[in-house]
Amino acid sequence: MTQFTYAQWPLIGGIHPPEHKQASTQCPIQHIPLPAQLIVPMLQHQGEEAKPIVDIGEHVLKGQKIGETRAFVAAPVHAPTSGIITAIGQYPVDHPSQLHALCVVIEPDGHDEWCTHTGLDDYFSANARTLLALIREAGIAGMGGAGFPTEAKLSIHHAIDIVVVNGMECEPYISSDDMLMRERAAEIIEGARIIRHILQAKHIIVGIEDNKPEALMAMMTASRVDTCISVLATPTRYPSGAARQTVYLLTGRETPAQGRTTDVGVFCLNVATAVAVYRAVALGEPSISRITTVTGLGVHKPANYEVLFGTPIAHLLAQADYQPARSTRLIIGGPMMGYTLPHPHIPVIKTTNCVIAATAQDFPPTEPEMPCIRCGDCVPVCPVNLLPQQLYWFSKSEQFEQAQQHHLADCIECGACAYVCPSNIPLVQYYRYAKGVIADQQQEALKSERAKLRFERRKQRITQEEAEKEARRKAKAEAAATPLTTTNHQAPSDGKSLMIAAALARSNLKKAQKKLTVAQANQESTEVLEAEIAQLAQEVKRIEAELQPPP
Template structure:
């Protein structure tokens, strides 16, 4: 089969075309509305502008309720490549933004901007792009997008997406077939505005640079063919081709097959076979956007049918309610068995559920059939005649699709290429059982789309979860690896610098010891100098103290301290015994009965004198003990200073060891001194007890005079005082001997 570019061009020059499978030949009924020029529809009081009027994503609102807008002012902006903005069809005030009945077979409400017109129809200042050829292609495409242009002959695909392709275009096909019965909007547009359509074609050629431009028109539109030939005769690359009248020859895939014999693959696009197609209404809107700067705010709508008294074509602002069109066409509801209006033609249109359904950018016809044209019959069971398969232009099996769609077997319906159905209605047109096959196909398609959207959402959610889990795992692995490397680095550093680390530790310890010893040395030197000065003051001038005799001085000082402390304790003990004896005598006297009148005798006077003498002795003993204690404390401090001063050596380590040894020796000496002190105390106490027993006055049968008693007590006190002095002298002698022995031991150790 020959379908290369050169062969196709040769056949087009000879007007030799191809054909597609199936198709039907319904009554055209175009003469009802194509006899009069396009009329300007008066403004409706309210305009209902749907935010989304195309295939893709709705634009982002940029207006609010209560805002006053001018004609052509944008109401939304294109925030997505598949978003197309909408504009105010006329000047007025926005009274609401919310849900409104949609121009869809379901009639479900959708987001709509309601404008109350001021009937002034005042335009926003326009910005045409007359020198588009000098502008960059991207700027021209952006201008078309900002004008809100989308496909106006079918599903409403965004025009800027089509013309923004980077694939090579061999054939640019301009669709002026308009094969649907009753519809004449494109026919009248080509008759009256062929030159403007040609300008739109020029702009598209500038953007796409196709090899060949084909303007296809059915042979039942001779006036439109003539007008387009006149408009395009200046450009030899523009070729107007007349095709046979056959429904649905205006379908995109069918028209491509008729003109080029190329078949668009399933789930493919015409650009995949080097072809791009635009409707004549789209070309007019592109020309208006570039040369006039006008956005798409109105379109030609055919109002026809047996129930319309004055059918015709009207320039209807986008958002006009269909009830306003009914009034202009003088709708006669009595001509119908039941009120019915169809948006679109009788083959592919759908019934309108509400008179406030607005005109959208893809609305090309409002069909008002009378009772003869509807011929509503009750649906019957399928007789398996196969007529639907014979007329299907997509070469499908409508009967199988019907069974699977009705039984909700959506997977099997897709296996039979449900989405290749163009919903032309040819199968339902020839069905003898009056089964609305297209209705079942539309319901099945919508259910599949909803299911696919949910599946896509679930897949995206699962993908996000899996990516998050993978990210968490990778982050954990990265952390573990980082820790492992750090541990290995530390281990390596320790192994490489083990000796250095030990040396550093030893050096740190040595520095700490040296610092401690330095501070100790300073303190010891200060104290040793003070002790030396004190010792020099205590030593006679005839003697000289040298560092070598420091140990001797220490031992002598210790011995002297011990002797003084021992003497003080013995004196204190004797005083305590004497006090106890006086207390005993006092208690003995107080034990006599108070009720007897006993005269004071000479014995009582002697006792009083003895008590006063004992108190004086006791006071002397306390004073002597305090003096001895103070001297002992001072001597002990001096001994400690002398000991620290004599324990300074050159080596820091040896100094520490000498200090510890000397502290241990000093401790032992203190223990020995404490033992000697305890023994001396015990011995002195025993001596005092014995002396007191020997001097005690034993009771006799002889009477004692006061003079004798006084002499006896005086002798006993003198004897006790003598014994105290003897004991102190003995202790002092022992201390001197101990000091001498300590000095001798020190000299022996040195030798």
């Protein structure tokens, strides 16, 4: 039996729930026929939603861009097959919120005709900017669950010396990455080497749990093309597949609480993302499909299927011989961090790695929640070294400040604490509730701060405007009070000019007299105004005297 090289750093905490991977790994990756329609969401990633750049009735080719965005954290969307655009509108999508999102509906023409696409023959000679542009144009987003646009993730300013390829797949039902490593190991390795070339890193470490011996062997064989690649086995323990836990297991480097793995010189990506990178750079293919596990006792043909994005989950389930009468619910993702699907007409997207047709035998009815008995079983299984029991009390009693002080934000919501709780307390739900309230409070505080800043700026602007207005008033008053000089009367002393000057002088005199009246009514000092009026009166008399005809 082959001896695998094990990573030397142990996982902190964690659990080992019963595995259910064998059912979906008995056959190779399956291909499915085209559905009657593809509902392609414009938001299949974190960040800004793409905008459709096609019209209803337009014929598109496979791989043609149908959604575009220029935001930094975003990714374009491509047609998964050739066909006609039949609708553009709001449809339910794969998201825990169960909200609708903008989608482009394609009716396949059955030809599956590609648009023109070419890759790079010698991609290791290309510079990082060229490769990043290809990755962005391909619309690649992380396929391990987070869905963060890969090009944006690669645009970092930290020095990276290790690229970690995450093949852990620690959820007990999911096996899509396992089968991908078994069948397409060479593509994974090439994708990782492209990432290393972009980041100018030194080493590649592939991490795989030891319950996947076939995948370990395939990846070890493929890695022989490069002496700077290590394939390490790790003990099977959930949640070893979380990025921070993976990086610690394989490198011993601890990611800061509020930081990222790149802060410690490690770039981490999923094996499916590595394949997408390879196909985008070497073949010029955009990201239009993924491997998805369909399993659970509610299907007769559990397997891993290559699925086009936009394929309704009902169509995927039909290929696995779905038995709706037996299934109690559909779960997207694994049982630990997944969520219940409201209905099967939701489309597959870039992060849909698993669909579980669960039965009562798979997941018996949840026992009622009981009071906490303070057993402390939740503490040793926390992979982040938190105090789940204290966080529970603070969250339940809405002592959110104390929850923050106990590092609630560091919780990765893996559910290990809830899994071992003898009182069946849904601890993660309490944590999510507290996080949501804290986020709302922080948002309101931010809004208040912005409103205060806007008020202060408005107040400052009004004060400045009043000061400028007063300065203009004083300047005008001083100008009016200044006697006309000889220079001012060097212009021709014709009757018309004198009449205008007289009218202006009389107008200034009346204004000054009105100001004097107001000042007297307000019991203000009037000395300056009285002097101004006297001077203006003399000016009026002088001009009127000039207007008198000579004797």
